[in-house]
Amino acid sequence: MTTSPSHIDRHRLIEDLRWKKFPVLDDGFVALVDCMGDDAAVVQAARVSYGEGTHKVSDDRQLIRYLMRHSHTTPFEMAELKFVVRVPMDCWRQWVRHRTANINEYSTRYSLAIDSMQGTHDDQWRSQAATNRQGSGEFLTKAAGHKLTQSEMELQSLARRIYEERLEAGIAREQARKDLPLSTYTEAYWKIDLHNLLHFLALRMDPHAQLEIRRYAETIAREIVAPLFPLCWEAFLDYRVEGMRLTKLDQGVIQRLAARPGALLPATSHDFLSAQDPSWSGLERCRERDECWQKLMVLGLVE
Helix, strand or coil: CCCCCCHHHHHHHHHHHECCCEEECCCEEEEEEEEECCHHHHHHHHCCCCCCCCCCHHHHHHHHHHHHHCCCCHHHHHCEEEEEEEEEHHHHHHHCCCCCCEEEECCCCCCCCCCCECCCCCCCCEEECCCCCCCEEEECCHHHHHHHHHHHHHHHHHHHHHHHHHHHCCCCHHHHHHHCCCCEEEEEEEEEEHHHHHHHHHHHCCCCCCHHHHHHHHHHHHHHHHHHCHHHHHHHHHHHHCCCCCCHHHHHHHHHHHCCCCCCCCECHHHHHHHCCCCCCCCCCCHHHHHHHHHHHHCCCEC
16 A cells, blocks of 8 residues: 655655656656645645544545545645656647646747757657557667668758758847757746646556657656655556546446356457447447457456
């Protein structure tokens, strides 16, 4: 069972984490700037009449788990974290779609663009996913990726040189920057409450999220959130990350599989198709049906 650190230990932990840069990708990082609140702050918000010394850590754990399990989100908004991040602009575009944070980004109108661009190693190029128009497939071989890496380096070098030539010619920074590639790193302060941070992490740690932003989410989670909010993090893993949502249609499939004569498990793919929801029948491709199949595979109900 996870336990919360003492007040003294937590203060020391925050001081150890503050401004510590955790590397991400080739030249990115995340660092904690400040943190307000802890597991106890979530509990205190849930128990408005909470008084110091009137509870046990085990009680806090059970309450936090109840709140997370039943999606009582407001108490988790009572804690806030502020980060500074260095991230490629294409990744940052996805990041800022989460409009539940306060952001102040490095401005290339006032300052020179950061002289760093995310590079792709020979063995890091990914093919387009065959079944997901916005996702990646398998990695290319190192030999196949070598030419792509070389051309990327040439493009980035040319873009930076042209940018600097414009500045030397007296062109305004706000205009000189316009042809910089999206691989250019930017930096920003990012302040967000714990509830919305956990939502961000749930989406961006998901295997379907783009690999680059997934690396940032995993680093924030592992290095900062988990040690600072151990009880909240334990509940988050159990009910959000590693939990499973069964829809009404999923439950109907399980009920029909269980009602089969003999009801032997795991069921076959033929049994599954016979038990599928009527709205899926006849569809050559059905993502919801595929997702149901994957859930039942995890539960050991089909093979």
